[in-house]
């Protein structure tokens with residue numbers, strides 16, 4: 001796929017994410033309002049294996065910074081909330097819970113400190129995430145902050 005070929009090339013603009021505004025399963029609901037349809041999202045991997053040794057699973061926190069469109073805040077007629085994209089723990093073809101992962105759902109919100117255990121369950125250090133395009137605007141991208149434990153790194 002196109003996104004694979006440009007993944008590690010710093011001269012290329014990153015991945016293109018299609019806006020999820022069709023109705024792939026012809027159920028009369030635009031796919032951005034549909035919590036299960038026939039379109040696959042763009043997959044990304046989040047790998048914390050290099051800091052896993054320093055990780056305290058009771059303390060570790062993760063925060064995403066990106067222009068997220070909260071799926072719980074869609075307006076009348078299913079107008080999506082402001083925001084360029086959504087990050088999910090599940091792909092578009094799988095039934096998703098539109099609540100935040102912090103509340104037991106499948107949506108990864110931007111700007112929220114969350115217990116890393118919400119994402120890295122059962123000892124996982126490498127997880128797939130799925131990006132849904134919502135608005136055809138230019139995005140400044142996705143940043144992920146990971147704190148392995150309180151006070152990391154330890155003073156010398």
Ligand SMILES: [Ca+2]
Pocket residue numbers: 022023024025026027028029030031034037
């Ligand atoms: Ca649909």
